Amino acid sequence: MILERISILGYKNIEQAELTFSPKLNCFIGNNGMGKTNLLDAVYYLSFCKSHNNQVDSQNIKHDADFALIQGYYLLGGAAEEEFFCSLRRRQKKQFKRNKKEYEKLSDHIGCLPLVMVSPSDSDLITGGSEERRKFMDVVLSQFDKDYLHALIRYNKALQQRNALLKSDMQADDSLYELWEEQLAYEGHIIYAKRKAFIEQFIPTFQYYYNFICQSNETVELKYESQLEDENQVALLKQKRERDKILGYTTAGIHRDDLDMRMDDYSIKKVGSQGQNKTYVVAMKLAQFDFLKKAGSTTPILLLDDIFDKLDSTRVEQIVKLVSEDNFGQIFITDTNRDHLDEILKDLNSDYSLYQVEGGGINQLK
Numbered sequence: 056m057i058l059e060r061i062s063i064l065g066y067k068n069i070e071q072a073e074l075t076f077s078p079k080l081n082c083f084i085g086n087n088g089m090g091k092t093n094l095l096d097a098v099y100y101l102s103f104c105k106s107h108n109n110q111v112d113s114q115n116i117k118h119d120a121d122f123a124l125i126q127g128y129y130l131l132g133g134a135a136e137e138e139f140f141c142s143l144r145r146r147q148k149k150q151f152k153r154n155k156k157e158y159e160k161l162s163d164h165i166g167c168l169p170l171v172m173v174s175p176s177d178s179d180l181i182t183g184g185s186e187e188r189r190k191f192m193d194v195v196l197s198q199f200d201k202d203y204l205h206a207l208i209r210y211n212k213a214l215q216q217r218n219a220l221l222k223s224d225m226q227a228d229d230s231l232y233e234l235w236e237e238q239l240a241y242e243g244h245i246i247y248a249k250r251k252a253f254i255e256q257f258i259p260t261f262q263y264y265y266n267f268i269c270q271s272n273e274t275v276e277l278k279y280e281s282q283l284e285d286e287n288q289v290a291l292l293k294q295k296r297e298r299d300k301i302l303g304y305t306t307a308g309i310h311r312d313d314l315d316m317r318m319d320d321y322s323i324k325k326v327g328s329q330g331q332n333k334t335y336v337v338a339m340k341l342a343q344f345d346f347l348k349k350a351g352s353t354t355p356i357l358l359l360d361d362i363f364d365k366l367d368s369t370r371v372e373q374i375v376k377l378v379s380e381d382n383f384g385q386i387f388i389t390d391t392n393r394d395h396l397d398e399i400l401k402d403l404n405s406d407y408s409l410y411q412v413e414g415g416g417i418n419q420l421k
């Protein structure tokens with residue numbers, strides 16, 4: 056899949072940009088706070104109908120503007136270019152269109168433009184709460200498995216309903232609880248089975264990337280943890296019901312799943328250095344890329360935002376080798392330091408584009 060060109064109006068600090076991209080490598084250089092991440096975020100928006108780092112849409116519109124527009128023109132395997140259009144207006148529902156036709160549901164779009172973003176905020180995967188790690192699994196699986204996405208949407212609705220009952224002052228009938236608990240168990244089982252299969256398949260690729268980048272004998276592991284591993288969810292929810300009424304929320308189910316992330320048998324959260332943590336999440340994201348590429352019919356776009364920060368020269372060199380290979384399709388990479396990019400470009404056989412980003416303006420240098 057190739058993003059051939061993009062047109063942006065009033066998105067964050069980008070007032071206006073009309074850019075044509077290389078099918079292989081697109082490099083953006085600029086100082087801190089100039090708009091490099093914002094540009095990648097606009098590309099991310101076209102894939103996920105939301106920003107990577109700001110869920111409040113009104114804050115993604117340029118401060119003094121009334122609306123933001125992002126238009127992307129893609130080659131998706133067919134002969135003709137396809138247009139994806141997104142408009143954000145203050146206090147209005149966002150519009151999302153494919154070839155001028157508005158989507159009925161935004162979830163219909165998820166997966167059409169597969170994309171993986173490696174960003175400095177990925178460190179939240181290690182340092183953040185378990186919801187970050189569930190989000191990681193959800194983002195990967197939802198992009199190619201509609202059954203997963205729909206089961207997750209139904210699960211979350213049932214969870215909201217059960218939580219509303221738990222919080223309400225009225226004494227709800229047990230049969231009402233049973234109704235939602237059976238639905239939670241049904242959808243929860245679908246999600247559990249798919250997460251489990253995904254992580255099993257994911258681990259060897261993740262370990263391969265970690266070892267390739269670190270080039271030493273650090274060993275990393277990843278384990279899926281779920282209460283459903285050895286419990287029946289209907290029985291578990293029934294057993295927890297009285298306690299949940301006191302707490303006012305549901306304490307059992309796949310919405311409590313986690314990933315145990317380890318290095319040399321210790322929790323990486325406790326022992327990992329900044330560079331090791333960074334390598335761990337970069338390896339996860341590259342494995343995510345491989346997984347999506349194999350599962351889908353098109354090669355995802357790869358966004359690499361400030362990927363070299365915190366890494367030693369060996370690790371930088373290994374990542375440079377990886378991204379210069381043909382395994383990856385179209386890549387967008389940002390850096391404040393021209394040296395890293397020059398290193399990649401000197402080994403690259405194919406065509407590339409280079410842009411300078413300054414104060415939200417983007418100039419093509421090559």
Ligand SMILES: Nc1ncnc2c1ncn2[C@@H]1O[C@H](COP(=O)(O)OP(=O)(O)OP(=O)(O)O)[C@@H](O)[C@H]1O
Pocket residue numbers: 066067068069085086087088089090091092093094114115116117118119361391412
């Ligand atoms: N809604 C908005 N309207 C105008 N400017 C915004 C908006 N949201 C963010 N910005 C500005 O965008 C800038 C940050 O841009 P961005 O994160 O893309 O920087 P960057 O070039 O990636 O920098 P770094 O190298 O530090 O990561 C900040 O100056 C911020 O004030």
